[in-house]
Amino acid sequence: MLSYPHEVFLEVARQLSFTKASQTLFVTQSAVSKQVKALEEHYKTGLFERLGNTVKLTPAGELLYQKLLLARQLQHELHRGMAALSEAFSPQVHMVIGASTTISLYVIPPVLSAYLSKFPNTQLTLKNRNSENILKALLDHEIDLGIIEGIHKVSNVTYTPLLTDEVVAVCSARNPFRQHELVAKDLLRVPIALRETGSGTLAVLEEALAEKGIKLTDLPVKVRLGGTEALKNFVRVDTCLAFLPRQAVTKELAAGELVEVPVRDLNLVRHFDFVQRKGTENNLPYKNFVQFARRYYR
Template identity: 25%
Template sequence: MDTNTLQAFIAVAESRSFSKAADHLYLTQSAISKRIALLEDQLSSKLFDRIGRTVSLTEAGAALLPRAKDILLQLDDAKRAIGNLNAGDVIGGLSLAASHHISLHRLPPYLKQFSHECPKVELDLQFAESEVAYEGVLKGDFELALITLSPAPDPSIHSDLIWDDLLMYVVAKDHPLAQAEKIKLEELTHYNAILPGSNTFTRSLVETLFFQHALTLNVTMSTNYLDTIRMMVNIGLGWSLLPQSLVGDDLKTLNVIDSEPVHRNLGIIYHKNRTLSNAANHLVQMLKSQR
């Protein structure tokens, strides 16, 4: 049993396809099949059932999957720990995920500074929704993630608050609510709301607020891209809560008198059981020093 066979096993298990696993690992399907056959021979157990084009884990495969992931994570952790012995060297790879909003509106100056200070680091930056990036850190796919922090984080996740994001109630200037000097939350429920998807951390904050006031949101459209929400609000399709940094003169900010200020926390997360590389530590400390 080696890392190559375990990587092949995990790729097939997660994609439920030998061909997709081969594409993911840049191998032939034959090579993937040979690695799975070798692993099954070593364990004396069948790991996959193949019925037509459907590939599913057997009981033995399901038992192996979390352990295989843990083995690979432990090996990666050992490599980082040894690499960190050269405390002055900030080299190697850094897998980082960032939400779309942070990538566009928060990250660029810090990314520029990091690239200048750590030119030998090979940065693998992926843009993803906060919830996807969060799961990626939990699974070990990313060393770090810059996201909207979860209001109820997993005990395995370490979070550092970097930015306090104040959200503003906004409508288009020709919206029926735009002329009101002050309104109440209950009035908002009579109009269309445009908010991120129901499975997002940001949506959870808004729903909790309205639930505490015994009110039901009237969400008619949703997207996880805040810049798209801004556009839809601007053309009069509904009201929303947007970061203050996205609110310009073309939108009307509402004075909602019975709503406490709505803040969402933006920050950096990593797995508590993962030894951070020197590159990851450098980025974490750089961001924390800017608060």
């Protein structure tokens, strides 16, 4: 078993921040510093270089970090093997996952509920940001597993498909365009409300428009809003057209609060993918969670 000081060190090393580590671990920053100092005294060397508000690993800290990652993986494998042999054995597991807004709100909650029911000793933290910022958090080692939508591939990241979804054009029931079928060029004369830059939904729309020779900057954009719910609530009371995930507007469409406006020549299908840094795909318990979620939606 990894000692508590080693677990604290791992979190500081992963985030390169004493403050963020204390927030994730739900302890004070001074408590985090105390545990790291105890390790530095034990190993008779510094593990972090303090550079103002930031820190970086020393060579000794980097060595310890890499070896502890291996030790944690072995610990997970041991726990998994023991759990298979003994139903009474159920160790505490902590996971930090990041997901884009749409996924956090509409896709992953039932998976989390089912997973936690099966593995009740799991403590899970879900970070909710747009796809671009989830990818950044992954590359910054703030999270070890992300779920994103409709974003360009990055070379040092592994993408594992979860499911596909459709983005649809919607407007309020009092919008004059509610009775029309549009084509892409019609969007050049329709007031539009869009998600913020970095949104996976926005990226899907941008790619589809590009295939028709249309840029986002060509559209008469009236407002940009951060988050699916904000955009949905705005378009429900306004005369703008908005592009939203079908999963996000199912209830509003059924209730007649929003109306789907077909855009005949736009292909707005996007993919939800798990993202992991290359080389970490087999790390437990995240590997188990990915397999569980894919089975859930299969």
